[in-house]
Amino acid sequence: MAEHPIRPEIAALPSYRAGQRAPEGAHKLSSNENPYPPLPSVVAAIAEAAQHVNRYPDPAATALVAAIAARFDVSPDNVALSTGSVALCQHIVSAVAGPGDDVVFGWPSFEAYPIVTGIAGARVVAVPLAEGWRQDMAATAQAVGPHTTCVFVCSPNNPTGTVVSHADVVRLLEVLPSRVVVVIDEAYVEFVDDPEAVRGIELFRADPRVVVLRTFSKAYGLAGLRVGFALAHPTLAEAIRKTTTPFAVSVVAQEAAIASLAAEDELAVRVEQLRAERTQVLDALTEQGWEVPAAQGNFVWLPTGPRTDDVAASLRESGLVVRAFAGAGLRVSVATPDAHTVLTEALRNWAPRVGS
Numbered sequence: 001m002a003e004h005p006i007r008p009e010i011a012a013l014p015s016y017r018a019g020q021r022a023p024e025g026a027h028k029l030s031s032n033e034n035p036y037p038p039l040p041s042v043v044a045a046i047a048e049a050a051q052h053v054n055r056y057p058d059p060a061a062t063a064l065v066a067a068i069a070a071r072f073d074v075s076p077d078n079v080a081l082s083t084g085s086v087a088l089c090q091h092i093v094s095a096v097a098g099p100g101d102d103v104v105f106g107w108p109s110f111e112a113y114p115i116v117t118g119i120a121g122a123r124v125v126a127v128p129l130a131e132g133w134r135q136d137m138a139a140t141a142q143a144v145g146p147h148t149t150c151v152f153v154c155s156p157n158n159p160t161g162t163v164v165s166h167a168d169v170v171r172l173l174e175v176l177p178s179r180v181v182v183v184i185d186e187a188y189v190e191f192v193d194d195p196e197a198v199r200g201i202e203l204f205r206a207d208p209r210v211v212v213l214r215t216f217s218k219a220y221g222l223a224g225l226r227v228g229f230a231l232a233h234p235t236l237a238e239a240i241r242k243t244t245t246p247f248a249v250s251v252v253a254q255e256a257a258i259a260s261l262a263a264e265d266e267l268a269v270r271v272e273q274l275r276a277e278r279t280q281v282l283d284a285l286t287e288q289g290w291e292v293p294a295a296q297g298n299f300v301w302l303p304t305g306p307r308t309d310d311v312a313a314s315l316r317e318s319g320l321v322v323r324a325f326a327g328a329g330l331r332v333s334v335a336t337p338d339a340h341t342v343l344t345e346a347l348r349n350w351a352p353r354v355g356s
């Protein structure tokens with residue numbers, strides 16, 4: 001019998017569940033990807049970078065860091081990069097939490113948070129969401145104890161799509177001790193149109209405890225290339241860089257991200273289209289009687305409760321792959337009008353009767 005010396009914290013971890021692969025011809029609405037192919041200018045940058053993959057990338061990603069610093073009006077010292085912001089979640093937690101420390105977040109939320117906490121050997125403190133599927137900021141503050149070193153605020157929250165208000169995060173920061181790092185995960189911020197929503201970068205500028213996570217995977221449409229960044233106080237950004245695998249972000253990913261920042265106006269048109277699609281889907285579902293929370297990301301949350309697995313199986317029959325959270329609900333990515341026509345038709349059979 002094999003007896004590998006696997007740490008008990010690792011053996012106990014659930015395996016990360018990626019969005020299901022879509023069968024041929026099905027609509028993949030399970031991973032919150034951008035349905036549009038990369039822009040021609042980005043494809044050109046990728047093709048050009050491909051000529052140089054015999055060389056290691058610039059380990060400091062100097063040009064991309066400079067482009068991000070210029071875009072967000074921060075110092076290059078504030079920027080830490082990695083292979084998607086999911087990797088940055090892990091780097092941050094391993095930089096600030098270990099055995100004996102607590103990491104606090106709302107639940108359900110991004111499935112990576114408990115995993116990266118477990119890898120660090122720290123303790124998960126999962127705070128149930130409040131009414132309306134929002135992160136409960138009062139309960140989050142109360143869950144912070146003497147061993148807490150890190151709090152995640154996910155806005156919009158994956159999988160429920162809700163944002164927390166700027167005022168609520170300001171209040172949270174007022175009551176937290178100075179040693180606690182607050183990570184504001186803004187993976188979907190480009191899709192937000194609620195004026196009350198937290199503005200992470202503003203808080204990062206004012207408070208050395210605040211880290212903002214951004215990604216090129218969602219609005220920028222580079223999920224397959226793996227690149228995201230953190231904006232943090234220089235000391236914290238340096239600690240994050242130290243925990244990152246050397247040469248993590250490839251030559252191709254660095255060049256594609258630079259080209260994407262240069263094409264933001266073009267990308268913004270697509271984001272606007274997806275927001276308009278989101279409104280259409282929300283309206284159609286609300287009309288069917290679904291109580292869908294205000295979606296602020298590129299996905300909607302369908303509270304299907306105990307029927308979740310049955311509804312997911314039925315959608316699959318109709319050619320739609322969505323992400324099921326057993327016993328709670330379905331997360332459905334906003335995509336193309338075609339997919340939404342199929343979706344609203346398929347859901348009609350399952351719609352809760354209005355008034356029942």
Ligand SMILES: *Cc1c(COP(=O)(O)O)cnc(C)c1O
Binds near residue numbers: 032087158185
């Ligand atoms: C998608 C997502 C990320 C990061 O994705 P990457 O592809 O790793 O950049 C981070 N946080 C949340 C909440 C997400 O949904």
